[in-house]
Amino acid sequence: MGSQEVSTVDWQGKHVTVAGLGVSGIPAARALHERGALVTVVNDGDDDRARAQAAELEALGITVRLGDGATLPPSTELVVTAPGWQPDKPLFLAAAEAGVPVWGDVELAWRLRGDNGRKAAPWLAVTGTNGKTTTVRMLASILEAAGLRTAAVGNIGVSLLDAVLGEREYDVLAVELSSYQLHWAPSLRAHSAAVLNLAPDHLDWHGSMEAYAADKGRVYEGNTVACVYNVADPATEDLVREADVEEGCRAIGFTLGAPGPSQLGVVDGILVDRAFVANRQKQAQELAEVGDVNPPAPHNIANALAAAALARAFGVEPAAVRDGLRAFRPDAHRIEHVADIGEVAYVDDSKATNTHATEASLAAYDSIVWIAGGLAKGATFDELVTGAAKRLRGVVLMGADRALIREALTRHAPEVPVVDLDRTDTGAMSEAVARAAELARPGDTVLLAPACASMDMFTNYNKRGEAFADAVRARADESA
Known part of the structure; x- marks a missing residue:
């Protein structure tokens, strides 16, 4: 099916099982019911919140079964699942045995786009282990600067179903897609797509790195204009090579170095395009300056180049790339500068919940007091510590799995002072900031980049970042 074609399904009387009451399940059930489908929602949980949702x-007239998400209802012709449900759940095994297809919320949105009688907006899709949200929001900012009606949707912002079925018309959508969502989206065909990077993550869900990479690679299937890959991460280019794309679709690389033909890159502090120009062998188009990227950390410049590549694939002029990047403001807790105290910078990157994100964060600064730790999610830290050792002034460890990082530091950076906070209460963050300040010297950066999930001590990474920022601001007030 071509990228711009709209799939029509006769939903009247079709028996559809929706797996999961949640941010994707409830809108899916409503949308299908409105189109005449006979909808049954199944949900593992049976708490007060689930009962209230079920009652609505x-x-x-939608059937809801609480406390039983494992059994496939009789007569089911299609299962629509929330993206987080694992593929080995009994419900999906039963569906496979019965020959019943399984779609995710992204697949459903893709099939329903244009269903409201309007022209279906093309999708510019972004996936990768890290940087997806920032890149998609940068892309939306660039598209808006070009005067296009757009939104950042998918795994962030507006839900895809709301975007494709709502009252607002869009010229193009900037779509963030997780590996979970791509796993359940067999017919998705984007205008252009980018895989930013690949590193081990969610392997408990996918079963192997190979399966995880394959699901990420689905984003390239059927692309019509450009498959954008990371020159520094050959695995992303391998996925482009393996993809079945429309004739004429091009492989476009992005690099922090000088770009070759069909690439975007950086030359003397300028973001340049050698892909979407008349003569790729001899021409380069200036797009923006490194200083237009906020913050101008290396991995964020890479995000900007990927966003620019997708925008240029859609025909956006260079000036709009510059203006969109200048207008963009990153979300909280993503390399967010909190304060300078005594010539020491304090930076909150609580969103760095895995080693790959933390590696990029550590690479942005020359001399660091690193605050790390939390739930490791099966990660190992030897490679991360080896790469960062020369930049570390000191380390403050906290959280349930801090010993794993301490052991890696002992092996690969034994000369680096380490403070091990033997506490997992939320108040530990204030002590962590105080101990980091003792280790820091003028010109250093105290960096919260935990390389771990937050749930051992905090509700989420946002709360962890807020605790860090609060502790830093309290210290700033004391020194004022």
Whole structure:
């Protein structure tokens, strides 16, 4: 099916099982019911919140089964699942045995786009282990600067179903897609797509690195204009080579170095395009300055180049790339500068919940007091520590799995002072900031980049970042 074609399904009387009551399940159930499908929602949980949600759906005539997400309802012709449900759940095994297809919320949105009688907006899709949200929001900012009606949707912002079925018309959508969502999206065909990077993550869900990479690679299937890959991460280019794309679709690389033909890169502090120019062998188009990227950390410049490549694939002029990057403001807790105290910078990158993100964060600064630790999620830290050792002034460790990082530091950076906070209460962050300040010297950066999940001590990475920022601001007030 070509990228711009719209798939039509006769939903009237079709028996559809929706797996999961949640941010994707409830809108999916409603949308299918409105189109005449006979919808049954199954949900593992049976708490007060689930019962309240079920009551609302049942009032519409939708069947809801709480506390039983494992059994495939009789007569099911299609399963629509929330993206987080693992592929080996009994419900999906039963569906496979019965020959019943399984779609995710992204697949459903893709099939329903244009269903409201409007022209279906093309999708510019972004996936990768890290940087997806920032890149998609940069892309939306660039598209808006070009005067296009757009939104950052998918794994962030507006839900895809709301975007494709709502009242607002879009010229193009900037779509963030997780590996979970791509796993359940067999017919998705983007205008252009980017895989930013690949590093081990969610392997418990996918089963192997190979399966994880294959699901990421689905984003390239059927692309019509450009498959954007990371020159520094050959695995992303391998996925382009393996993809079945429309005739004429091009492989476009991005690099922090000088770009070759069909690439975007950096020359003397300028972001340049040698892909979408008349003569790729001899021409380069200036797009923006490194200083237009906020913050201008190396991995964020890479994000900007990927966003620019997708925008240029859609025909956006160079000035809009510059203006969109200048207008962009990163989300909280993503390399966010909190304060300078005594010539020491304090930076919150609580969003760095895995080693790959933390590696990029550590690479942005020359001399660092690193605050790390939390739930490791099966990660190992030897490679991360080896790469960062020369930049480390000191390390403050906290959280349940801090010993794993301490052991890697002992092996690969034994000369670096380490403070091990033997506490996992939320108040530990104030002590962590105080101990980091003792280790820091003028010109250093105290960097919260935990390389771990937050749930051992905090509700989420946002709360962890807020605790860090609060502790830093309290210290700034004391020294004022």
